Amino acid sequence: xxxxxxxxxxxxxxxxxxxxxxxxxxxxxxxxxxxxxxxxxxxxxxxxxxxxxxxxxxxxxxxxxxxxxxxxxxxxxxxxxxxxxxxxxxxxxxxx
Numbered sequence: 366x367x368x369x370x371x372x373x374x375x376x377x378x379x380x381x382x383x384x385x386x387x388x389x390x391x392x393x394x395x396x397x398x399x400x401x402x403x404x405x406x407x408x409x410x411x412x413x414x415x416x417x418x419x420x421x422x423x424x425x426x427x428x429x430x431x432x433x434x435x436x437x438x439x440x441x442x443x444x445x446x447x448x449x450x451x452x453x454x455x456x457x458x459x460x461x
Contacts, residue, residue, distance in 0.1 A: 382395070387403055 382392055384391070
């Protein structure tokens with residue numbers, strides 16, 4: 366039932382825009398409205414993009430800080446593989 370109502374609404378909108386008498390004028394008005402909205406939309410999108418990029422930079426910095434603190438608390442360069450684990454990795458890869 367909801368689909369039928371949606372399709373009727375779409376059909377009525379298309380009839381309104383493609384009316385032989387006034388459709389061209391209505392499409393022109395609609396085009397002008399959208400053209401006027403484009404700069405505002407572009408500016409808003411740019412502002413949001415910059416805000417998201419700034420937040421990503423902030424979060425990346427926080428993650429780097431926390432990771433460095435964690436590494437220090439574990440005794441230094443624990444993130445580099447030891448010779449034993451490196452040789453184990455090469456052995457397990459060659460056996461596959």
